[in-house]
Amino acid sequence: MMWNFVYQEMSFVCGGKRGPFSATAVSMISQLSTLITLLLGELTKQDRQKIMTICTIDVHSRDVVYKFIQTKIESASAFQWQSQLRHRWDEKERDCFANICDAQFRYSYEYLGNTPRLVITPLTDRCYITLTQSLHLVMGGGPAGPAGTGKTETTKDLGRALGISVYVFNCSEQMDYKVGRCVATSHNIADEEGTRGGYSGEVGEVLLHSCGNIYKGLAQTGAWGCFDEFNRITVEVLSVVAVQVKSVQDAIRDKKQTFNFMGDIIGLVPTVGIFITMNPGYAGRTELPENLKALFRPCAMCVPDFELICEIMLVAEGSRTPVFWHESSSPCTPCARNCSLSRTTMIGVYEPSSQFW
C-alpha cells in the first residue's frame, strides 16, 4: 500500500518528473537495506517470516520503479503501472481495495496466517492480470501449462494478496457432480431424514468427491476453489459441472443474494472464484467440453524466470549481492535452473529437479 501511495503521490504531485522517481527508488533501497540488516540479526521465527515476506514484495516494487525510470514511464495511467496489483486505502469507503487494470477488488480480510509470498515475476504478473480480468468479467480462470510452472501457487498467491482463502482440490476420475443435502456425522453422511442416501464413507471423502458440494460450499462462503488437474475428471461429469459453474456465475452477474443451485436455494457471497489448472496433453487427461471452456479464461503458463526468483529469494534470506545471479558465467545459474524452486532447496541442498524443465 505504501508503494502505491508513494508512486501515486510522486506522479501526481510532481507531474512524473524523473528526479522524484529516482528519490523514490533511493528511499526504497534504503528501506530494503534496513530490512536486510534486520534479517541478518536475531529475530523470532514469526518476525523473520514477516520481514522476509515484506522483503520479497519490496524487491519487486523497487524493480518496477527502476524499470519506469529506465523506460521513462512517467504517468500513473501507463499500462505498465496499471497492470501491477496495487493496494490502496479508500478514504471515502474507509476500506482497502486492490486495483489491477480496470478491475477492482475489496480486500477480504480473511486471516491467512504469517505465510510467505511468491516472487513476482513477469509470468506471475501476466497470470494475475488474466485471473483478475476473469473475475472482473464474472468468469473462472484456467492457468494451463507443464508441471511446476506455478499454476496452483500463483492462484493461491493472488488469493493471499486479496485476503481470500483458497482451497485447492486435486481432481481425479472418481469425482462426480452429485449435490447432496448432507448432515455430516463423524463416521458417515446421512441425508436430512437421517437415512443413508446414496453417500457413504468419511465426510472428507464424500465432500471431496463431489464437485457439486464443493461449488455449493464455495458459493456460500465466498472462498476460492482451485481445481488442480481439472481435465482428469471424466467428460460426462464435466458437462454437468459446466451447468453448476454457470449457475454460480449467473447468480454473481445478477447480483443475487440467494440463488437456486441444482434445486437448492442457497446464499451467495459474491467474492467466490472458481479456478482450474491443467496439464494439457498429458496422459489420462480429457479435452474440456466447449460449454465448460467458455466459462474459463485460459492463461498459458511457461517456464518461470529462475534467475529472478533465485535472486529475490536470496535477498529475502538476507543476501546483499544479488547481481551475481545475473552473470551467465556464474556456476549457480545453471544450478538454479535445474533446481526445484522450493525455499528449502534454494537455501540448502541443491538437488536436481524431477519436474518438467
Ligand SMILES: Nc1ncnc2c1ncn2[C@@H]1O[C@H](COP(=O)(O)OP(=O)(O)OP(=O)(O)O)[C@@H](O)[C@H]1O
Ligand atoms: N514466482 C514464483 N516464486 C517462487 N516460487 C515459485 C514461483 N513460481 C513457482 N514457484 C514454485 O514452483 C513450485 C511449483 O509450483 P506449483 O505447484 O504451483 O506448480 P504447478 O504448475 O501447479 O504444478 P503441477 O502441474 O505439478 O500442479 C512451487 O514450489 C512454487 O513455490
Ligand SMILES: [Mg+2]
Ligand atoms: Mg498444481
